[in-house]
Amino acid sequence: METRKRPGGRSARVRDAVRAATLAELAEHGYQGLGVDAVAQRSGVHKTTVYRRWGSPEGLIADALDLAAAEPWPIPDTGTLAGDLRALTELVRTGFADPEAGPVATAFIAAAMQNPAAATALHDFYQARHRQSAEIVRRAVLRGEVDPEVDAEQVVRFAVAPIFYRLFVSREPVTADDARHAADAALAAVRAKAL
Amino acid sequence: METRKRPGGRSARVRDAVRAATLAELAEHGYQGLGVDAVAQRSGVHKTTVYRRWGSPEGLIADALDLAAAEPWPIPDTGTLAGDLRALTELVRTGFADPEAGPVATAFIAAAMQNPAAATALHDFYQARHRQSAEIVRRAVLRGEVDPEVDAEQVVRFAVAPIFYRLFVSREPVTADDARHAADAALAAVRAKAL
Structure with a gap:
């Protein structure tokens, strides 16, 4: 994922915002209730960007886990x-x-x-x-x-x-x-x- | 469940047929693919009967587990x-x-x-x-x-x-x-x- 190479850049901030929104949505609604639109809205990142980079609830979850593993x-x-x-x-x-x-x-x-x-x-x-x-x-x-x-x-x-x-x-x-x-x-x- | 009291009767046979169909559907399609209609069709039990007694995929699963526990x-x-x-x-x-x-x-x-x-x-x-x-x-x-x-x-x-x-x-x-x-x-x- 391209954001990986620029940990301090705008892409990293977008990724962190999307991840924070993913975690908050999961805490509130669980996996079954995780929607890409809701994550986009909550993160303040444009919906087309979220769809392009993460694609699906599973893409959001996989990326959140990827970041969690590195913590x-x-x-x-x-x-x-x-x-x-x-x-x-x-x-x-x-x-x-x-x-x-x-x-x-x-x-x-x-x-x-x-x-x-x-x-x-x-x-x-x-x-x-x-x-x-x-x-x-x-x-x-x-x-x-x-x-x-x-x-x-x-x-x-x-x-x-x-x-x-x-x-x-x-x-x-x-x-x-x-x-x-x-x-x-x-x-x-x-x-x-x-x- | 009423069928419990008549292990050898018609109700028990219906229950066994529905359960066998539930297990077969689960083996083929997993939980996400379990449908009451498909179970009814596979079991040969009338759809309205299956809906009335088991109601939902979760009802079918709970009953299959109930029977499995007693085995x-x-x-x-x-x-x-x-x-x-x-x-x-x-x-x-x-x-x-x-x-x-x-x-x-x-x-x-x-x-x-x-x-x-x-x-x-x-x-x-x-x-x-x-x-x-x-x-x-x-x-x-x-x-x-x-x-x-x-x-x-x-x-x-x-x-x-x-x-x-x-x-x-x-x-x-x-x-x-x-x-x-x-x-x-x-x-x-x-x-x-x-x-």
Whole structure:
């Protein structure tokens, strides 16, 4: 995308405005209610520009995910792997429970179920998250807390998976206890060298 | 639902025909392509009957899930918890990879993201699956393999969650190795009394 090369220019400002409008529309109406016209109106960017560059709700979602993947993510640093994993799963839990961020993150997952471009963008987004979050495992290795053979990204997947499972598959509430259990189970698997 | 009380009667046959047509339509067209008219035509049941009893694609999905929850599910019985958990995660993996069952199970999850009635039906379906599958943990307790304090349904959730996470969140392929790792990590957590 051409805007990529000019992060400070007018194109980048247009892209940011469209993205902010996309996120706001998703928070209010979800994926099913996302319309290119509404995003254009909310962003103040001309409708023909939005249609030309983003084309569809899926194009808007894919670009919003693309920008989100590049953003810094607050990697926990509590001093222990146990503390970091608990902080990570709690961050995921509270993110989805957040009245603004939650519906947006949920809309991304819903969009991926219905559109291949959104699915690819979601895949890339979570790959970035896994890489970033794996830092907590790499730090634990450096501290001598865990075996250097550990698969750091796999630990991240296993710690967060039970939260997503409750949210989107078994459709059960996710409490702070659930988030803590998920972190502790992943840690136990790491210590048993099962990850 | 009135048909519940007459499992062998005409209503039950109508319900089974509508459900079979719903599953076939879901396998072919997914949730987005599920239409009440097409289900009626395929089932041979009169359109007005289908509209009166099931009302909408979501009503059809909720009823199909309701019937699926009551069906027997092939609980593994290999003689060890390790073997049973591996068989369970492999069953989930191959189920979603199956060209007929996979799109249907995926459609159920997609429908739940967009419709509260489908979400409730999906919740009930997975509650039933957890209860049924927990048998493999209860058997391990009886064999003295694991601590009787173990949360049997939680073990099931943790074993299968990484598979669903790859399928619907991180959108990564799920190999037989992935399924085995998920089972082994859950087992390690059980042995460490983290579940």
